[in-house]
Amino acid sequence: MAKILLKKQLSKDVFMMNLHAPLIAEERSAGQFIILQVDEDYGERIPLTIADANTTDGSITIIFQVVGKSTLQLSKMNEGDDVPALVGPLGRPTHVENFGTVVCVGGGIGVAPMHPIAQALKAAGNKVIIIIGARNKDLIILEEEMKAIADELIICTDDGSYGRKALVTQPLKEICERDPKPNMVIAIGPPIMMKFCSETTRPYDVFTQVSLNTIMVDGTGMCGGCRVNVGKEVKFVCVDGPEFDGHKVDFDNMMTRLNSYKSIERESHNCYLQSEIEAKEMK
Amino acid sequence: MHHDTPEQLQEKARQLVAEYVSKVDDLKPKERTKIPSQDMPAQDPEVRVHNLDEVALGYTFEQAQVEAIRCLQCVKKTCVEDCPVRIDIPGFVNHIAHGNLDQAAGVIKEASLLPAICGRVCPQETQCQQNCAVGKALKDVEKSVAIGRLERFVADWERKTGKISVPEVKSATGKKVAVVGSGPAGLVVAADCRREGHHVTIFEAFHKLGGVLRYGIPEFRLPNDIIDKEIQTLSAMGVEFKTNFVVGKTRKLKDLMEKDGYDAVFIGVGAGLPIFMGIEGENLVGVFSANEYLTRANLMRAFDKGHADTPIYQSRKVAVLGGGNVAMDSARMAKRLGAENVYVVYRRTEVEMPARKEEVEHAKEEGIEFLFLQNAKRILGSEDGRVNAMECVRFELGEPDASGRRRPIQVPNSEFMLDVDTVIVAIGNGSNPLLTQSTPGINLNKWGNITVDENQKTSMDRVFAGGDIVLGAATVILAMGEGRRAAAAINKMLAEEIERERKQ
Numbered sequence: 001m002a003k004i005l006l007k008k009q010l011s012k013d014v015f016m017m018n019l020h021a022p023l024i025a026e027e028r029s030a031g032q033f034i035i036l037q038v039d040e041d042y043g044e045r046i047p048l049t050i051a052d053a054n055t056t057d058g059s060i061t062i063i064f065q066v067v068g069k070s071t072l073q074l075s076k077m078n079e080g081d082d083v084p085a086l087v088g089p090l091g092r093p094t095h096v097e098n099f100g101t102v103v104c105v106g107g108g109i110g111v112a113p114m115h116p117i118a119q120a121l122k123a124a125g126n127k128v129i130i131i132i133g134a135r136n137k138d139l140i141i142l143e144e145e146m147k148a149i150a151d152e153l154i155i156c157t158d159d160g161s162y163g164r165k166a167l168v169t170q171p172l173k174e175i176c177e178r179d180p181k182p183n184m185v186i187a188i189g190p191p192i193m194m195k196f197c198s199e200t201t202r203p204y205d206v207f208t209q210v211s212l213n214t215i216m217v218d219g220t221g222m223c224g225g226c227r228v229n230v231g232k233e234v235k236f237v238c239v240d241g242p243e244f245d246g247h248k249v250d251f252d253n254m255m256t257r258l259n260s261y262k263s264i265e266r267e268s269h270n271c272y273l274q275s276e277i278e279a280k281e282m283k
Numbered sequence: 284m285h286h287d288t289p290e291q292l293q294e295k296a297r298q299l300v301a302e303y304v305s306k307v308d309d310l311k312p313k314e315r316t317k318i319p320s321q322d323m324p325a326q327d328p329e330v331r332v333h334n335l336d337e338v339a340l341g342y343t344f345e346q347a348q349v350e351a352i353r354c355l356q357c358v359k360k361t362c363v364e365d366c367p368v369r370i371d372i373p374g375f376v377n378h379i380a381h382g383n384l385d386q387a388a389g390v391i392k393e394a395s396l397l398p399a400i401c402g403r404v405c406p407q408e409t410q411c412q413q414n415c416a417v418g419k420a421l422k423d424v425e426k427s428v429a430i431g432r433l434e435r436f437v438a439d440w441e442r443k444t445g446k447i448s449v450p451e452v453k454s455a456t457g458k459k460v461a462v463v464g465s466g467p468a469g470l471v472v473a474a475d476c477r478r479e480g481h482h483v484t485i486f487e488a489f490h491k492l493g494g495v496l497r498y499g500i501p502e503f504r505l506p507n508d509i510i511d512k513e514i515q516t517l518s519a520m521g522v523e524f525k526t527n528f529v530v531g532k533t534r535k536l537k538d539l540m541e542k543d544g545y546d547a548v549f550i551g552v553g554a555g556l557p558i559f560m561g562i563e564g565e566n567l568v569g570v571f572s573a574n575e576y577l578t579r580a581n582l583m584r585a586f587d588k589g590h591a592d593t594p595i596y597q598s599r600k601v602a603v604l605g606g607g608n609v610a611m612d613s614a615r616m617a618k619r620l621g622a623e624n625v626y627v628v629y630r631r632t633e634v635e636m637p638a639r640k641e642e643v644e645h646a647k648e649e650g651i652e653f654l655f656l657q658n659a660k661r662i663l664g665s666e667d668g669r670v671n672a673m674e675c676v677r678f679e680l681g682e683p684d685a686s687g688r689r690r691p692i693q694v695p696n697s698e699f700m701l702d703v704d705t706v707i708v709a710i711g712n713g714s715n716p717l718l719t720q721s722t723p724g725i726n727l728n729k730w731g732n733i734t735v736d737e738n739q740k741t742s743m744d745r746v747f748a749g750g751d752i753v754l755g756a757a758t759v760i761l762a763m764g765e766g767r768r769a770a771a772a773i774n775k776m777l778a779e780e781i782e783r784e785r786k787q
């Protein structure tokens with residue numbers, strides 16, 4: 001059980017929570033994730049990246065977007081409530097050292113997991129260039145926090161409502177053309193964004209690390225539901241990852257696998273929304 | 284296949300009891316072997332493929348008594364020799380024959396801590412029942428005394444009549460034992476160490492306890508109530524549980540000892556690493572490890588579509604690869620989840636199948652189709668990346684291999700297509716490296732299993748291990764046996780330490 005110490009709404013569908021989990025706060029490193037459940041009997045196991053941790057009050061920070069029934073239920077929980085099940089930290093920590101210049105590309109909710117990584121890279125002495133991308137202004141999160149870390153911060157929106165009207169791949173390409181080119185790129189965001197970031201950097205031969213968010217069940221390497229093709233190998237994201245060489249990841253297969261249950265989930269989500277609406281109408 | 288209904292079985296048993304019970308001590312072996320063996324009453328196959336309730340319903344008292352009277356009470360007890368934990372089988376069977384169930388339960392409990400579970404899932408036909416004199420006399424191992432069913436009967440009777448007592452716990456020693464993993468090995472260590480008065484904490488990665496008993500073996504074979512009851516007993520004894528705790532991740536094993544003050548650790552983390560075929564198409568949507576498929580259905584309760592949030596794949600035609608219990612469970616679960624056709628694809632023949640015989644029989648009754656001497660070659664998918672066929676190849680049996688089983692040899696140019704939309708890979712489990720990788724100083728063999736001495740002690744001071752992580756994917760009873768041995772060694776080590784401390 002983990003008590004919700006703090007809850008904040010960051011944008012329309014995006015929430016931040018601090019959860020009381022002292023052991024996880026102590027053990028975790030940038031890049032790792034937790035799995036939580038809003039119901040121990042029937043709830044799904046939801047993997048979420050640890051966005052931050054505080055060993056003084058023993059808390060970890062998670063940032064999540066409401067995308068289905070379980071995240072909707074989580075978003076309805078309040079400070080003081082207990083999240084019934086929380087396990088972690090899972091996955092391998094990000095490898096951090098002084099690489100030189102690192103470009104951090106965060107798309108949408110992907111900015112949340114990027115934050116601790118950018119922080120750690122900065123602390124290791126890297127020059128950190130941060131690109132934040134979102135559909136529109138309202139969906140931009142952690143701008144202030146990122147500004148505090150970045151040597152250079154670029155914001156893009158799809159509709160031009162804030163920053164540059166561009167996809168993140170455009171500034172990324174421009175940076176790759178600079179002399180000297182960056183030493184490394186880290187991209188975290190929707191699979192399609194990570195795929196195109198990898199395609200963008202490939203011709204420039206800049207190592208590009210991506211953080212994958214596959215379907216998971218146990219998160220301990222027991223089920224293989226999270227498997228992806230990386231080069232010629234099959235890897236389990238929960239224990240071998242979540243970070244991999246973006247130039248080797250088979251994104252198309254990964255995206256297909258992410259959609260394994262699409263029709264079923266939509267049903268469950270709709271069903272739940274429907275019953276919520278009905279409940280409101282009853283009142 | 285015709286089967287008597289439970290009522291018919293009971294009626295026949297009643298008549299046999301009336302005939303034999305008065306002369307239970309005076310029957311000659313010939314008379315005993317003439318008594319018909321008692322079939323297990325079971326749910327009707329047509330009904331049970333739509334529910335998750337237990338298939339085998341368990342003997343009635345009369346059936347148990349008749350079955351027990353069949354036992355010859357041999358002088359050379361091959362059944363005891365063949366039981367991994369050496370239960371005094373003729374002893375408890377004789378108590379049943381005389382109607383003394385209390386005493387029967389007492390005899391079983393001396394050797395086995397989880398009889399309701401073992402009675403249901405042990406491969407009796409290759410253990411205690413294999414060399415039974417009754418089976419030998421009748422030249423049919425299936426006609427051996429049904430020791431497993433009798434064990435289950437006694438354990439169920441004890442549970443249902445509220446006769447399970449909480450074992451006595453000695454006064455607190457101040458010593459702490461950490462048990463990692465709540466499968467059968469861990470549960471047994473917890474019970475045995477707690478009885479000696481040590482503080483025991485079980486650490487479990489999942490949100491529910493029981494290991495494979497919970498997440499792997501379906502409820503139609505082992506209902507959750509039975510696992511819950513065992514856990515309640517441990518809890519009443521004062522065992523502490525920490526679920527959602529991955530040792531090696533949430534806390535390093537050495538920190539349990541160095542920071543949290545545990546005096547001994549038992550590692551019972553199971554096998555838990557799915558093995559895939561390594562064939563083309565294995566990452567298509569619709570291909571699952573048995574672990575994933577069963578975990579979704581059992582632990583995450585996806586069978587209960589109305590309540591569960593965890594989805595499970597909607598299948599019409601399913602191929603299950605493998606021939607063990609895991610394959611049987613996956614196939615029968617797929618059927619219950621609504622699949623029309625379920626094929627078990629196995630590269631050898633029925634004789635070599637490692638699954639429990641009863642499960643194979645039950646699977647057949649439920650309409651599972653067995654494709655023997657065949658194996659998957661590659662899996663094919665549609666445009667949208669979903670499975671739509673599997674290419675298979677035929678085999679024939681050649682010379683026996685190292686395991687004594689005849690080696691299957693591929694028949695050239697025998698490829699053919701099987702129309703399926705789902706493939707479940709159930710060809711085995713390797714050892715999950717999560718804990719061992721984060722625990723330097725623990726020795727492993729080349730397969731990644733922890734190596735131990737005859738007391739289950741690992742290469743690390745104060746650290747013991749047992750069950751599937753030592754044996755490779757094995758059985759419940761072997762895991763339990765190793766747990767008992769480890770607990771005895773831990774108790775001995777701690778007792779000596781207490782004695783030393785007292786003298787100082």
Ligand SMILES: Cc1cc2nc3c(=O)[nH]c(=O)nc-3n(C[C@H](O)[C@H](O)[C@H](O)COP(=O)(O)OP(=O)(O)OC[C@H]3O[C@@H](n4cnc5c(N)ncnc54)[C@H](O)[C@@H]3O)c2cc1C
Nearest residue numbers: 464466467468488494495499530552553750751757758759
């Ligand atoms: C589907 C299926 C059907 C089976 N059917 C039969 C049968 O009919 N008869 C039979 O005898 N055997 C059967 N078996 C085999 C049997 O279940 C196992 O041999 C037995 O459960 C092994 O027990 P164990 O205690 O070693 O480990 P497990 O039962 O595997 O339990 C290990 C536990 O440790 C937990 N764990 C793992 N890593 C960590 C960690 N780092 N920190 C904390 N916890 C951790 C796991 O989550 C798990 O709960 C079957 C197995 C499967 C998968």
Ligand code: FES
Nearest residue numbers: 219221223224238
């Ligand atoms: S989530 Fe099960 S193996 Fe990764």
